[in-house]
Amino acid sequence: MFTLSSIVDFNLQPNKISRRNNNEKTFPKPLFFPEECLQEIFSYFSNDASTLSKCLLVNKFWFKNAASILWKSPFDKLQNPSAKLIETYLKFLDIRSKTVLSQIGIFSSYPSSYSSFSTPEFKYAQYVKTLHYKGLYESACAFIFGNNCRPKDLKGEKKCLTLVRELSLFLIRKCPSIYIISYDTEEIDFFVQDIYLSSLTLMPEVYHLFKRVRKLNCGGKYKKGSLMNVMSSYCKNLTSLELNFYEFDMYLDGDRKEPSKMSSLLLEQEDLRNLIIRGPFRFLTEFLTPLESQSKSLSLIHFERVQFNNLLLLESVTTCKNWETMIFIDCMNLNDETLAPLASTSFLRLKKLIFKNAHKSRLDNLARLIQRTKGSLREIRFRRREFKNMVIRNVPDIPINVTKTISICCPNLIIFEGHLEKETMPHFLTLLNTTFLEKLYISLEFKKNFEFFRSQVAFQLPDTLNHLSISIREQFSVKDLEQFLELCSAPLISLQFPQSSFIDDNYLDVITEFAKQVGTLKKVAFSKNSLITEKGIQKAKQSISFVKKNGEEKV
Numbered sequence: 001m002f003t004l005s006s007i008v009d010f011n012l013q014p015n016k017i018s019r020r021n022n023n024e025k026t027f028p029k030p031l032f033f034p035e036e037c038l039q040e041i042f043s044y045f046s047n048d049a050s051t052l053s054k055c056l057l058v059n060k061f062w063f064k065n066a067a068s069i070l071w072k073s074p075f076d077k078l079q080n081p082s083a084k085l086i087e088t089y090l091k092f093l094d095i096r097s098k099t100v101l102s103q104i105g106i107f108s109s110y111p112s113s114y115s116s117f118s119t120p121e122f123k124y125a126q127y128v129k130t131l132h133y134k135g136l137y138e139s140a141c142a143f144i145f146g147n148n149c150r151p152k153d154l155k156g157e158k159k160c161l162t163l164v165r166e167l168s169l170f171l172i173r174k175c176p177s178i179y180i181i182s183y184d185t186e187e188i189d190f191f192v193q194d195i196y197l198s199s200l201t202l203m204p205e206v207y208h209l210f211k212r213v214r215k216l217n218c219g220g221k222y223k224k225g226s227l228m229n230v231m232s233s234y235c236k237n238l239t240s241l242e243l244n245f246y247e248f249d250m251y252l253d254g255d256r257k258e259p260s261k262m263s264s265l266l267l268e269q270e271d272l273r274n275l276i277i278r279g280p281f282r283f284l285t286e287f288l289t290p291l292e293s294q295s296k297s298l299s300l301i302h303f304e305r306v307q308f309n310n311l312l313l314l315e316s317v318t319t320c321k322n323w324e325t326m327i328f329i330d331c332m333n334l335n336d337e338t339l340a341p342l343a344s345t346s347f348l349r350l351k352k353l354i355f356k357n358a359h360k361s362r363l364d365n366l367a368r369l370i371q372r373t374k375g376s377l378r379e380i381r382f383r384r385r386e387f388k389n390m391v392i393r394n395v396p397d398i399p400i401n402v403t404k405t406i407s408i409c410c411p412n413l414i415i416f417e418g419h420l421e422k423e424t425m426p427h428f429l430t431l432l433n434t435t436f437l438e439k440l441y442i443s444l445e446f447k448k449n450f451e452f453f454r455s456q457v458a459f460q461l462p463d464t465l466n467h468l469s470i471s472i473r474e475q476f477s478v479k480d481l482e483q484f485l486e487l488c489s490a491p492l493i494s495l496q497f498p499q500s501s502f503i504d505d506n507y508l509d510v511i512t513e514f515a516k517q518v519g520t521l522k523k524v525a526f527s528k529n530s531l532i533t534e535k536g537i538q539k540a541k542q543s544i545s546f547v548k549k550n551g552e553e554k555v
Helices: 035-043 049-055 060-070 083-090 095-103 133-145 154-174 195-200 204-212 224-231 247-251 258-267 284-294 312-317 364-371 400-409 422-434 478-487 505-518 534-540
Strands: 130-132 180-184 215-219 240-244 274-278 300-304 325-329 352-356 379-382 415-420 439-444 467-471 494-497 523-526 546-548
Touching (some): 095 154, 215 224, 274 284, 284 312, 364 400, 478 505, 505 523, 534 546
Parallel strands (some): 130 180, 180 215, 215 240, 379 415, 415 439, 439 467, 494 523, 523 546
16 A cells, blocks of 8 residues: 655654764755645545645645645545544634634633634635535534534534634635535534524625635535525636435425525526536426526536436426536436437537436437437446345346447447446447447346356457456356456556455466566456455566455546
């Protein structure tokens, strides 16, 4: 595993002198990386606060680059609520905020250093980019009530929300680079809805924040339409809008004016590019009615767990012709009938299509949608089968007519993901011959798995293919794998078998020999339940730089 300690000694003492001989003194030579390299390295540790905190102490240059990542979104992606993070921020609050919090007893139970009316400089203000409400709220709860505790009454909730409000205002005032707001409270139940947001939106500083925000995430048990309506007067430059709905949004009657209030924010945008909608919402069709107002700029639409009850929802989508990405994941009632509006429109800029939903045996309108892109698609992903808990048929197959359409109408395809069966194999072979695939992720289910490994697939793999991942549960022999790789002329950089628990060192030896022959293979990954030993891994690493058994790696 790569660690920063492998390139820098965090225990290095800069004043320590080493001697080569009696007359010559040498000092430890400081490591220097260009800023772009440090940023790239540190980005791999964006969720590792401990390592990044150590990087702050190396020198000023490392401090600058590590702090920009560590403090970019301090309350987002927390594994657990952080009372210590709240303690850190309390030290930087101004006199007014400390006075407000003292009046509700925030400081009375804590060391005097928190309640000191001297205000140190907040050095990290320029690095904060995100205001993340839920992480801030949960950390405030941990600070006041202890870990995994929430307010038990209205008095406790008001105390907690007052702390959240003051910390929010502190971040808004001190951090001019904030451009992302997450107001997704998820399924938190407040004693009084909107008590935080209503008090916050009255502040002039918040209006200035709304003017510069570029990404907005809304969700939870509050009147999202009311918030978005207030924002619409100031917030004109969103590039990404994400709405997360939950079960209560589907079944509660709510305010029938909410959809139009939500739409007011949509109508006011000048350059909205990404629209992401997750979860069920009864009035989603009404919200999307003015989608045409963003037809020139919108390029990505993402539906996840959305319930499609009629054709009107996707008819709104067809008013925008410049889509480059369409994503449908775990949506309900997304069948051939509800897909009809998309089949009657040509999306000539569509490059990426992800369709991972339950469906019937035929999806003619999905095939027509693909056909009418006129070859613009470069990435298509369906759901692969995950062979867990002995479940064999837990996801639908790609309909034969859709596979056939892809093989004929997508000559520019470079990424494909999906499940293969014997019935779709002829069209899959055509796809291999008519495209220049670079990444291929497939799951297999044949009555006899050797049929796949002894087929023409390996011979037909294009010379452009760099990454291949095969998910297969039923056993195939070492000889089958050896024959498959002998016929493979693709310059593979990565080869993965993420769900084959039967693979052992003998299979790895065959892959290692293949790596020696092709000279391009740098990464192999296997199921964490595979039978490969540590000895086998170390042997393979003499020829392959990355060998792991922890499931599929992203490439």
